[in-house]
Every structure is written in C-alpha cells, then in structure tokens.
Amino acid sequence: MSEFRFRAWQAMTSADFAVLPEQSVAILALGATEQHGKHLPLSTDSDIAAGLLDATAGYLPETMPLLRLPPMAVAASDEHLAFPGTLSLPVHAATATLEAYGDAVARAGIQRLVLFNAHGGNEAIMDIAALALRRRHGMLVVKAHYMHWTPQDWLPALENHHGLHGGMLETSLMLHLAPDKVRTTELSSPHSYGETLETQGRLVWPEGEASFAWLAEDLHPEGIAGHACLASAELGKRLTHHYAQRLCRILTDTHDMAW
Numbered sequence: 001m002s003e004f005r006f007r008a009w010q011a012m013t014s015a016d017f018a019v020l021p022e023q024s025v026a027i028l029a030l031g032a033t034e035q036h037g038k039h040l041p042l043s044t045d046s047d048i049a050a051g052l053l054d055a056t057a058g059y060l061p062e063t064m065p066l067l068r069l070p071p072m073a074v075a076a077s078d079e080h081l082a083f084p085g086t087l088s089l090p091v092h093a094a095t096a097t098l099e100a101y102g103d104a105v106a107r108a109g110i111q112r113l114v115l116f117n118a119h120g121g122n123e124a125i126m127d128i129a130a131l132a133l134r135r136r137h138g139m140l141v142v143k144a145h146y147m148h149w150t151p152q153d154w155l156p157a158l159e160n161h162h163g164l165h166g167g168m169l170e171t172s173l174m175l176h177l178a179p180d181k182v183r184t185t186e187l188s189s190p191h192s193y194g195e196t197l198e199t200q201g202r203l204v205w206p207e208g209e210a211s212f213a214w215l216a217e218d219l220h221p222e223g224i225a226g227h228a229c230l231a232s233a234e235l236g237k238r239l240t241h242h243y244a245q246r247l248c249r250i251l252t253d254t255h256d257m258a259w
Contacts, residue, residue, distance in 0.1 A: 012067075023112065028116065031119055032045040038183065038186040040170065040171065040183075043073070047178045056247045075097075078121070102132075103137070115143050116144050159226060161198060164219065166224035173236045176236030189230070193205075194225065
C-alpha cells in the first residue's frame with residue numbers, strides 16, 4: 001500500500017510537506033460532542049465521521065495523496081445545550097477554529113481541503129469558513145455532509161424527514177461502527193413534533209419546505225427525533241459502504257479537478 005493513502009497529518013514531520021505531490025488533498029472530519037439520548041454516546045457524530053473515513057480507505061486508489069487531519073470533535077452544538085454533557089464552541093469560535101485548520105493547511109502548501117461533516121449543526125460554520133478560506137488563500141474547499149447522501153428508499157418516509165437526531169439512521173451506523181457504545185436496552189421511538197406538523201399538512205416543520213430554528217427539546221423532550229427501535233447493524237453496514245463509496249468519489253473529484 002502506498003504511504004500516501006490517508007496519511008495521518010500528525011505523524012508527519014515538517015520536512016515531509018516539501019515533497020508532497022502538488023494535488024495533495026487534506027481531509028478534516030467534523031463531528032460533535034453532544035447528547036444523543038439515552039441510547040447513544042456523546043461521541044456519536046465523531047464516531048460516525050471516523051468510522052466512515054476508515055471505511056472509505058478501502059475504496060481509494062492506493063496512490064492518491066491524502067492527508068487526514070486530526071478531527072474537530074467539538075464544534076457548534078448550541079441546539080443541544082439544555083442537556084448535560086454537551087460541549088459546544090460559540091459560533092464565532094467554531095468558525096475561527098475551522099478557519100485556523102484551513103490556514104495551517106495553506107501554510108503547508110496544500111490547496112485542496114475536504115471538510116467531511118457528520119453533524120448538522122456544523123453546516124453553517126462550514127459555509128462561512130470555506131468561503132473565507134477560498135477568498136484568503138485561493139483554496140479549493142469542498143463541503144461534504146454524509147447525511148445528504150442517504151438513498152430515500154432505504155428509510156421510511158417519515159424517518160427520512162424527521163429522524164434528525166438519534167434515530168434509525170445514526171443508531172444503525174453506530175450498531176455497525178461502534179456496537180459496544182450503543183445501549184440497546186434504551187432504544188425508543190419518540191414521536192417528534194416535526195412528524196405531528198407534517199401529518200397535519202403543514203409546510204413549516206424543523207427541516208421542511210420552510211424550516212424553523214429549533215432546539216433539540218423542541219423536537220421531543222428527550223432531545224432526540226427518530227425511531228431508533230427500527231435500527232439494525234445490517235442497515236448500518238449497508239449505509240457505511242454506500243457513504244464510503246460516495247466519499248471516495250468526492251475525494252477523487254477533488255484531487256482531479258483543475259484548480
């Protein structure tokens with residue numbers, strides 16, 4: 001196997017950067033440390049991001065020059081602050097931290113950066129930071145959210161719309177990627193406020209045709225939304241390989257783009 005496939009940034013020396021190929025791609029995993037109900041750990045988003053990156057390595061060309069940055073495991077989780085254990089950076093600090101990662105990548109002579117995200121609350125800071133890095137350094141900054149790649153027919157329609165946090169999707173991934181961290185005796189299927197609004201024929205719901213800013217407790221008093229009882233390790237494995245193949249294509253496109 002080539003030394004370049006997902007080379008760990010922190011394992012390198014400063015001298016190593018001088019001999020990297022011109023089209024090298026740095027990838028940063030963005031997770032979170034926040035409540036996910038009684039059945040999933042605070043590390044859920046970060047565990048999923050790391051697990052999907054590990055799975056992606058098996059699909060990558062062996063000679064593609066990829067550098068895996070130390071992950072960002074605490075970011076923007078203001079919507080979960082009502083629940084003990086949640087760690088969250090203020091939005092300005094989270095954005096500045098993400099920009100600081102990009103600044104360091106640019107200083108190392110790398111002009112291609114993929115932000116791989118596993119937490120919906122990070123999307124806004126990624127938009128702001130990516131544009132700032134593009135303007136400041138001329139970098140190609142790709143924003144990749146695995147949650148956007150789910151085949152619609154793999155989950156029930158209501159779960160696609162409302163399984164936003166700790167539901168069937170995340171629980172299935174964790175049952176496959178980190179089964180020892182899932183408390184299966186605590187699995188539940190709370191009915192979210194979003195489901196109520198949709199079944200009433202409303203256009204406005206948490207992530208609907210018109211959405212509203214929500215706190216986790218707006219979705220359900222337990223801070224989760226989705227039917228974790230429907231989750232399975234088999235679905236998690238299928239999803240993992242699907243997401244890994246998509247991420248492989250995204251990394252390949254990022255490497256091959258004229259820039």
